[in-house]
Amino acid sequence: MQSILARSPLLRQQALRGAQRVQVRLAHGVHGPEQAVPFSFASKPAFATKVAAYLIGGFSIPFVAAIYQLQKSGAGA
Structure with a gap:
């Protein structure tokens, strides 16, 4: 005797789809680093200049903020 889940139409459809799967390879041509970004x-x-400017700008933000806060408070000379 089969369980209720085994007789479920949804599970039967999934089992049939699993049996009919065919692996398809997707190849669109030459792949390289230009297609990955x-x-x-x-x-x-x-x-390179844009990346360097972006990284240097982001790294310098805390230092610029600290200098600004010190000057604003009068503690920085």
Whole structure:
């Protein structure tokens, strides 16, 4: 005797779909680092300059804030 879950139409459909699966390989051409990121490496020096400016700007924010707070309080000379 089968259980109620084994006789469920939804489970039967899932079992049938699982038996009919066919593996499909998706190949769209040449893949490389240019396709793995959402931006272009057309000009590497320009890209390097932008990345450096972004990283330096983000790193310097706490230091700029600390200097500003010290000057505002009069503790910084």
